[in-house]
Amino acid sequence: MTTESDLKPRYVGQSMKRREDPQLITGRGTYxxxxxxxxxxxxxxxxxxxxxxxxxxxxxxxxxxxxxxxxxxxxxxxxxxxxxxxxxxxxxxxxxxxxxxxxxxxxxxxxxxxxxxxxxxxxxxxxxxxxxxxxxxxxxPAVVDARDAIQPGAPQLHANAPNNIVMEWEAGDRAKTDAAFAQAEVVVAEPIINQRLIPTPMExxxxxxxxxxxxxxxxxxxxxxxxxxxxxxxxxxxxxxxxxxxxxxxxxxGGGFGQxxxxxxxxxxxxxxxxxxxxxxxxxxxxxxxxxxSTHGRDHITDAELCGRRDGTITGLRVKTHANLGAYLSTIAPGIPTTLYGRIITGVYAIPAAYCHVTGVYTNTAMVDAYRGAGRPEASYLIERMVDRFAAEIGMDPAEVRRKNFIQPDQFPYENGLGLLPYDSGNYAPALDKALEMVGYADFRALQAEARTQGRYVGLGISSYVEICGVAPSAWIGLAGEGWGAGLFESANVRVHLTGKVVVTTGSLPHGQGLETTFAQIVADELGVPYADVEIEWGDTQGTPFGYGTYGSRSLTVGGTAIKKSLDKIKAKAKRLAAHMLEANADDIEFADGKAFVRGAPAQAKTLAEIALQASVAYSLPEGMEPFLDETSYYDPPNCTFPFGTHIGIVEVDPETGHVDLQRYIAVDDCGNLINPLVVEGQIHGGIVQGIAQALYEQAIYDTNGQLLTGTLLDYAIPTAAMAPHIETAHTITPSPVNPLGVKGAGEAGTIGAAQCVMNAIIDALAPLGVKHMQMPATPERVWKAIHKEL
Known part of the structure; x- marks a missing residue:
């Protein structure tokens, strides 16, 4: 006998090809x-x-x-x-x-x-x-550099913004952090530039x-x-x-990437x-x-300091960032270098004292706003580069420094002291261990030592990241003073027509994420209907309930949960109507595999199609029940979700030319439960390539007169397929307790983990030459100059 408790999913968890792709790849989409x-x-x-x-x-x-x-x-x-x-x-x-x-x-x-x-x-x-x-x-006169723009005598863009300053913002405990640095055995400091990027969607x-x-x-x-x-x-x-x-x-x-x-x-x-x-x-x-x-992304200039003890314990992090916001403020621009960056700079580490100060600045450049990852890539890059610098300074293996300072599983939900919502769940060591196993870490270090005796410069970079995604809790984003002008809940309507076909309208909308597929998988399993009988509608304010859209890896965690809430309402109504049809007590009705039946008597079941027909014709309904199976939900989660993972890259650097050959890339990500592993793989691959591109190729460059020198695809170096390595992926699964699906975001994870992975590998390769740090992108010219101390 099938019951609700032992029903196994038919579609959720399966690697199903995306249903929306045929029309898109054959040119039949409507752009x-x-x-x-x-x-x-x-x-x-x-x-x-x-x-x-x-x-x-x-x-x-x-x-x-x-x-x-x-x-x-x-x-x-x-x-x-x-x-x-x-x-x-x-x-x-x-x-x-x-x-x-x-x-x-x-x-x-x-x-x-x-x-x-x-x-x-x-x-x-x-x-x-x-x-x-x-x-x-x-x-x-024009000014394009954020630090130059705030200097006395700099050209002024707006009369109401003296010294071109948009805002001064801070998070963390400054006094506690200063005390940690005063008592530290080791302090490392670096200037870190997260260069300006141009999103470049297909359309x-x-x-x-x-x-x-x-x-x-x-x-x-x-x-x-x-x-x-x-x-x-x-x-x-x-x-x-x-x-x-x-x-x-x-x-x-045609793609968005935040732009x-x-x-x-x-x-x-x-x-x-x-x-x-x-x-x-x-x-x-x-x-x-x-x-x-159109908007650009990133463009941070940061002075970063990290302190700790010689046994590898990190005790403090102090960050001062100048964030270039362009000539005007875009829609959510100030929130990116503050809430989505400054509150998560400690990453996966239990750092007891941290402080971040951000100065937002106007310059004579295009507006800067969210770009894939939106603040979290900048934060992750900063902390992961500084952890590697710290490990090199004390002569400790970078993997062991990470392991020693990880937030531990029993510390969740974890508050990092920067005003962020508590990290929902995490178990960081297994992801690191799996990545080290996949790359063959001990063997690599032996091969690296041998290569150095031959004059070859091979390096391995580690990046252990965490991100905040599914940004939505209205009470936090609004009442806590974050400054967003409304809540960030999400909506979904589910209708079961009298033929048993299901139509879902959602406030989320796809632009490459595969939402039509993953949402249909959830619906088909929850209602026990064929996957082909589910239609997903989106993108029209007249036909969909109010929703805040798709960005910040929120579509599944917030939008998908709104669908789940509506499905629960549909099933509850179907069970009540089935009880009426079966002349039974509603408390005795089970719903499983698309049927409602009296517990212990599945042979007398009513199918969802039969129930939907009864609800639609409305000949006989329980007292007080409205016709039709049609339910809407607005889901406002209690917290964000916090995906994490460890990425490892291997490079070889040619010291004669400065060319970087990215030879291997391993990504172990934890996005909670996976609805469609194939879709997750695609999202992670795409994100990683964008992160690799920042590390090696991409940079928006203005001259001192404010002319964009990289204003065409002839000048702005986005990667081709030939520039991307084979990406080896694996997963650990730590379900989120925030939502009933146990899911976390996946769309931005690759970008958040990738750039520092590649840069750490390059610095590791060049360590025998005395290179401790360099800025992105690691073009051959820049690498050659770092080797020859000309930067």
Whole structure:
């Protein structure tokens, strides 16, 4: 006899191929640029060639005389709408908030800032006409480095932000940390630069806006990871109209990596122009526009100090970071270098005293906001490099230093003293042990010693990381002063139609994570229906319950749990209706394998399809029961989740050329219970490659005048498949107690663990040459200079 307690999952835990992939890899998906509406106008932007300048005049007469051009608008035309909002302002500090307008009005503050928009019947006509708009500028001095920007006499970007300082923020116990350093036997200190990166999603960003004058309603298609949030921000803060007057739709968006979370000026100016002209308006970025004007990531300059005893015990960590936030504040920019970085700098280690101070800074560069991992890669890189420096200083094996300082299993839930929510669960040593076993650690060290006698420089790098993901608890993110303008719960609606088919609508939405597959696996197992009978709907604010979207590895932990909560309600209602149909007591009903039956009498079961039909026709329902199996849940978790793992990389460095050959990469990750191991593998692989890219290749570079020197794919070095090694993966499983699925996030784990793994390996390889530290990316030139002491 099958009962609820002994039912084994048919789909959860299985490595099933992603159901959404066939349409995406055969070109049958619907992306933003595929949307074509009758009478639609196309936008081309006139962008500033200067990083800092006053706009003295704009002459659009030549452009307006171009055949096919319908209108040209400037920032002065759009003063009836507000600047874009900043929703996360790093609470408990004074923020000097400056956000961009739809189009610049008097001053431009970074190269590529839009100053005028041309609307034409054809995108190519619009592009040509944009070159015919004459803009006169009075150039101003620019500053691009966060440390330079706060110096006396530096160019000032905003009148309300003296010395270009956005905020001063701190976490931890400064006095206790200073005391730990005063008493320490060993202190190591390093400048650590986490360089600026450009997210580079497959599809650039864009917006299509339509306005209905009869109802006063907008419909906007957008490349957004969070359409419900955009609806709120655009209506309540930018246009000042009821939220009900805007429908936001996110089609397939071609990857996000965080860049597509935020509220952008094209969302505002396309809506404004659609209302003004009474015609749909479309804007799609060119790649060079995406590089110059959409958000970048990282860009931290840090002075880091770590102290401890010669027996390997770490006793203190002291961090001072200058975070470059660009010319304006993006939607959640201040929260990245504060809450998501400064509160987790101690990583997997039980460090008794830690203090972090962050200075957020305006510069004449593109806005900086979340990029895959969002603050946690920066924190993990910092602590893992410093642990390696400490191990080298005391002459102790880096694996043993880690093991000695790990937070122990019996210490969870663990509070790290930096104001973070308690780490939910963890067992770090098994992940380290498995990675060391996979790489053959003892044998490698022997081979390394032999290679050095031959003049070969081989190195091994270890990275033990932990991340905070599934960021959602509203009571913490809001009432605790973190400064986010709303809660971060997630939603799901589940309907079982009268034929037994199941439709789920979710506030989460996929852009490469495989959510349609994993969500359907959960639903099929919980309800005992065929996997093919489950449909997942997402991305339309009109058809889905309010949700905060997909980012921060929250889709499964928060969104998936919201689905689970709705499924529990569906099953409870189905059991009650089955009891009525079977003339039994509801307390005696079991639900298993898609059937409801009296405990001990499974032969008399009612299938879910039979129950759904009865609920739909409503001929005979229990007293007080509403028809239809249709339930909605809003899930606000009590805590975040904290995935972890250990990554190991092996490199060989050519001292003659500085070339780094990444020969092996081992990743042992713990994401809690795995719904679909194949999907998890894909997410980890992609994240690792992005972390490797930061270590070896990628860097957004501005010259001193604020010109982006890496503004095309010819100049910005994203890796090819040939640059990535075979990635060897394994898992430990430590379920999260936070949610009923026992899951943790996986989408950002690879990026959070990877960069320092590679850099630690390079430094290990070059240790005989006296190299103790170097900055990313480890290009051949930079490695050669480090070897030859020319940095």
């Amino acid at each position: 933003l640029d595929d949307i074509k509406l009758p009478a639609m106008l196309h936008v081309a932007l006139v962008r500033s060639p200067y990083a800092h300048a006053q706009i003295t005049a704009i002459d659009a007469r030549r452009a307006l005389n171009r055949r096919g051009v319908v209108a040209v608008f400037t920032g002065q035309d759009m003063l009836d709408i507000n600047p874009l909002p900043c929703a996360w302002q790093a609470g408990r500090v004074t923020n000097h908030v400056n956000t961009p307008r739809a189009l610049a009005v008097d001053t431009v503050r970074h190269v590529g800032e839009p100053v005028a928009m041309v609307l034409a019947e054809d995108r190519y006509v619009a592009r040509d006409a944009a070159d015919m708009v004459d803009v006169s500028y009075e150039p101003l 650039t960003r864009g917006t299509v806006a339509r306005y209905d004058a009869a109802t006063g309603e907008f419909t906007v298609w957008m490349t957004s990871q969070a359409p419900h949030v955009m609806r709120l921000l655009l209506t309540a803060f930018v246009f000042g109209i009821p939220e009900t007057k805007l429908r936001c739709i996110s089609p397939h968006i 597509k979370i935020f509220c952008y000026n094209d969302m505002a100016f396309t809506m404004w122009a659609a209302r003004k002209l009474g015609r749909p308006v479309k804007f799609v970025e060119e790649r060079s526009e995406n590089y110059r004007a």
